[in-house]
Amino acid sequence: MFQELEGLQERYRLLLDSLSDPAVLASPPKLRELTKERAELEPLLRAYGDYQRTELQLRQSEDILADPQAETEFKSLASLEREELSRRLERLEKAIKVLLLPKDPRDDKDVILEIRAGAGGDESSLFAQDLFRMYTRFAETQRWKVEVMSSSPSPVGGLKEAILNIRGQRVFSRLKYESGVHRVQRVPKTEASGRIHTSTATVAVLPEADEIDVKLDPKDLKVEAFGASGPGGQSVNRNYTAIRVTHRPSGQVVSCQDEKSQHRNKEKALRILRTRLLDIAQQEQHRQIATDRRSQVGTGERSEKIRTYNFPQSRVTDHRLNLSLHNLQALLDGELAELLEKVALYFQAQEMEKRYSQGGEAHP
Numbered sequence: 001m002f003q004e005l006e007g008l009q010e011r012y013r014l015l016l017d018s019l020s021d022p023a024v025l026a027s028p029p030k031l032r033e034l035t036k037e038r039a040e041l042e043p044l045l046r047a048y049g050d051y052q053r054t055e056l057q058l059r060q061s062e063d064i065l066a067d068p069q070a071e072t073e074f075k076s077l078a079s080l081e082r083e084e085l086s087r088r089l090e091r092l093e094k095a096i097k098v099l100l101l102p103k104d105p106r107d108d109k110d111v112i113l114e115i116r117a118g119a120g121g122d123e124s125s126l127f128a129q130d131l132f133r134m135y136t137r138f139a140e141t142q143r144w145k146v147e148v149m150s151s152s153p154s155p156v157g158g159l160k161e162a163i164l165n166i167r168g169q170r171v172f173s174r175l176k177y178e179s180g181v182h183r184v185q186r187v188p189k190t191e192a193s194g195r196i197h198t199s200t201a202t203v204a205v206l207p208e209a210d211e212i213d214v215k216l217d218p219k220d221l222k223v224e225a226f227g228a229s230g231p232g233g234q235s236v237n238r239n240y241t242a243i244r245v246t247h248r249p250s251g252q253v254v255s256c257q258d259e260k261s262q263h264r265n266k267e268k269a270l271r272i273l274r275t276r277l278l279d280i281a282q283q284e285q286h287r288q289i290a291t292d293r294r295s296q297v298g299t300g301e302r303s304e305k306i307r308t309y310n311f312p313q314s315r316v317t318d319h320r321l322n323l324s325l326h327n328l329q330a331l332l333d334g335e336l337a338e339l340l341e342k343v344a345l346y347f348q349a350q351e352m353e354k355r356y357s358q359g360g361e362a363h364p
Contacts, residue, residue, distance in 0.1 A: 004100065005048050012041050044099040051092040058085040097352050107173035109207035112275040113164045117154065118181065120199025125158030127184040127309075128201040130332055132162045135175075137334025144168030149268045150256045163272060165208065172207045177343045179205045180306035187311070196312060200305065208271070209278035216274065222246040225262055245269040252276055321346050 015038045024030050064070050064078040115131050117124040139146045145167045152160040166175070183200050191197065225240040242257035243265040254272045256265040308317045309328060316331050317324040321342060325331070331339065 001096075001100070005044075005096070008041060009045060009048070012038065012045055015041070040103070044096065047092055047096050047099060051089065051096060054085055054089050054092060058082060058089060061085060097356060098348055101348065101351050101355065104173070104176075106176075106207040108170055109172045110165065110167040111171050111175055112149070112206045112208050112272055113166055113175065113178075114202075114204040114206070115159065115162045115164075116202045117158065117160050118200035118202050120184075120197065122154060122156045122158065123184075123186075123188045123197055124199040124201055125154035125160055126156060126188075127182070127199050128159040128162065129157070130184070130309075131182060131201055131203065132159055132164075134332050134334055134336070135164065135166075135178075138336045139166050139168070139334075141334055141337070142168060142171075142174070144171055148258060149272055150254075150258060165271065167208075172205070174340055174344075175205045176207075177340070177347060178203050183305040183308045185308060185310045185312070204279075206275045206279045209274040214274040214277045214281075216247075216270065216277075220248050222248060223266065241265060243269050245273055247273055247277065250277060250280065252280075318343060 015034055018024050018034055019031070019038065024034060061078040061082040064074055065082065070078075113135060115128050115135075117128040120127070136146050147165040147167075149163040149165050151162045154160050181200050181202055183198060185196055185198050187194055188197050222245070224244045224246075226242045226244060227240055241260055241262055242255065243262055244253065244255045245266070246253045252273060254269040254276070256269040256272070259265045259268065306318065306320055308315075308319065309332075310317070311328065313326070314328045315324050315326050316328050316339070318339065323342060325339060327335070
């Protein structure tokens, strides 16, 4: 790790030289690229500088303790200082390891978030509606922009499916671990005997694809217009404003009917299609690297859950962390920040273990 950090320090010095080069200053794209790289390196190198200074102070304290001529008072102070510096060094080492983890290039992207009712009939659609509200409320607290790309209501007032576009600062980095099966345990309003039912909904969080990420060949697309259902009345149906896009090579089908014009519905459908195709390509890459990687949401069965929302006990349990929180209503009201941070730290710890347990890498 020492060697890697020294290399990054040298790279930072070269970046500073480049950023004062007239040729770079005259090229806005190159200037933006190098400025971004410098900003990404600075937190790591600050932590490494703190580590080096702390390590030097620790050696000085140990020298005092090893000196037979040092006064007792000085040795007592040095002993206390050594304990504090050792703890600080340990914290800095952990921070450096986290900062050295490979960055996910998708973290800065906006997302397409898809929620679908799973097992459990009408109750699962009501739970999908709860998840829709939870994520939109959380997005509001983060000052992100939410656009409903497509939605399909259920007869009981829930949602069979909802597709959201969420835009803002580092949206994918915050939401990417929400993909999976979410399970609810509660007494449905229609249950006269008071028996607790278990239902599920699936969530998929996909980094939104830019046009440069996925090129769509018009020859591969089948675009159909049809009459929209739901709000809008007969004029919407007569005008055939809803759009269905089929991508022939992959078989992916996307329908959008929320807008009042074909153009807007087609634009939304193509954005969703691009994002799904990018996700398929990325999943294929991941399968080649690790063939045992599970898909984002599985089949939607109860046994594949990542999280359980237990209403009788006002408890939310994340099964990946084996963590339970007793503030269910607050979470459903969008207060997700603490839980999302704990989940992210869990996956960071897993990545650190994989990276630093193989081959017994040297400490910084």
